[in-house]
Amino acid sequence: MSTTTSASSRIAVGFLVLAASAASAWAAGGHAPYGFGTTPTESELAAFTSPLPDGRGLPAGSGTVAQGDALYKGQCASCHGDKLQGGIGDRLIGGRGTLVNDNPAKAPIKTVESYWPYATTLFDYIKRAMPQNMPGSLNDDQVYALCAYILSEAKIVPADSSMDAKALAAVKMPNRDGFIPDHRPEKFPPVAKSPHQMLGFAGPLK
Amino acid sequence: MRERRMPAEKSGPQDSVADMLREAEDRALVADRSDPHSPYHPGANATPGGRRRFMFGSLAVAGAVASLPGLARAKGSLGSEEHDVPADATKVPGYPLADESYGTRSQFETEVRVRFKTATPLSSWTFTPLQGSLGIVTPSGLHFERSHGGTAVIDPSKHNLFVHGMVRSPKKFSMKDIKRFPSMSRTMFIECSGNGLTEWSKPTMKTVQGTHGLTSTSEWTGVPLRTILEEAGVKPGAKWLLAEGGDAAAMTRSIPMEKALKDCFLAYGQNGEAIRPEQGYPLRLMVPGFEGNVHIKWLRRIEVSDAPFMTREETSKYTDLMPSGKAVQFSFEMEAKSVITSPSGEMTLDGPGFYEITGLAWSGRGAVRRVDVSADGGKTWRQAALQGPVMPICHTRFRLPWQWDGKEAILQSRCVDSTGYVQPTLGQVIAMRGLNGPIGSIYHLNAIQSWLVATDGKVSNVHYY
Structure with missing residues (x-):
């Protein structure tokens, strides 16, 4: 019994010596940089567009309401409707004044006109995700033109407008101040004791 | 089929x-x-x-x-x-064992x-069949889906992750690069913030798949986002980052830098193998405890910034409109929630006798500390057993033996998480947030679910609070 123990101790000691001699091969945790990856080229990064609400990141280019009108008919109307009233795609205009509502039977109407807080978002979304069957196919001038047209139909900018980086960032959307920070976790009011709300079945609990 | x-x-x-x-x-x-x-x-x-x-x-x-x-x-x-x-x-x-399978x-x-048949199957969602769920892990093929431009098909050998913006050295990582970094695994749930949106003003869906099926749990494996950000070197003043998918929607969300450095990670593995295409193959951003849509799939780009980008999904879509006309923005955390998966809506109990009441509980703010179950619509509660190990931000299975006497019963479960937060009744949620339209503020409904067991054993979805 004791022989076995001392034999295994010797093995353990030998192993520790080996481990210590190899320690320099083991990396310490939390080590950076590892040196993996490469540096992207400017043209690789130029392929991405993500504007901020203050207009940083918006590309050069411009487009008018009239140009957007023509583009809309060919590129957008089949999903969003010829009057921007919605279809397969979202309704884009209307709905102002419907957001303040506590009537469970009546739905608020959330559109670019009534709900979207920033016009830069319109450029961003059309540019990368629209039209749905051919995303990324519109050039920057065309996207500016579509922004101008939609904002004009929403009566946010005049019908003779032209949009570019500066003009788009300067647009004040009707619901610009309509958002508040997350207030959760909430402090709930006590559970109502009576009467119970009972929906979906006939009688009270027997 | x-x-x-x-x-x-x-x-x-x-x-x-x-x-x-x-x-x-x-x-x-x-x-x-x-x-x-x-x-x-x-x-x-x-x-x-x-x-x-x-x-x-x-x-x-x-x-x-x-x-x-x-x-x-x-x-x-x-x-x-x-x-x-x-x-x-x-x-x-039996049938022979295949040489390869x-x-x-x-x-x-x-x-x-x-799938809920939205007008286009390109922007749509599918529900996990929770009614038959066993334990806590969702089979990869049954994990719920929510995609905004279809399921992208990406060759991992051609996929890159770009990291740029307010960083000292912009980076381009291949999948091979990503997999060289020290790895980690975490078993956690992802829940769509729209889970249960039909249930605000009246009981609508009949099954637990319909009322709660937009939550699933997998073991995810990948690399901490912090490691990737440290490799690029975040500049002082950086407060947010944009995560962008490489799908047709180029789905984008802004994530607070504090969260990114705390516990976010980039997953390339799911339940012991490569992440499924519909879950973001080859790379997905994981944001533990936050609403599902910020877990950007097919991740191709991270842009570091001093402000949120105010993308479509964080302004016009995943915001919670209150009766005041103001909408809550960046409502990220998924709060404590639970549901009895069996017995549940549309099942039929086979006469009085023994039944195991079982279900799932979870919280985006921590671990599930306790689950209580009621068979009388919340008048009395009994503590359920939790299946271990109980992990934070993870589905937790609860079980409670029940002797059904054949009388009408209303089954409910109530979750308490490690922060002490108690899952509210629907009445409490509505008293707090109101109902701006038939589906209220749409997102983040985490109320107690009620299942009515009728005397004939039929189980149905009801509101009782």
């Missing part, structure tokens, strides 16, 4: 969404009720064990009917291979994700 068809979404007002979801579920239930393997088949017991008993019974009958050739043919289910069914599997050899489930298992 069963086909499940759901009615097309009409371009109508918001209140028709709930109606259309209900119609879709009704159609699926017609198929389920005629399927002897479904928990919704009349005569099937509400418990998984009972369901299996029934299944074996039906097989015995099938075997007897097909006694002449000694074989019966079971209808193959999705995700299975169909094999001849012998009357007695001890009397004939990728396993499938039994041909008798029929649970499927069900």
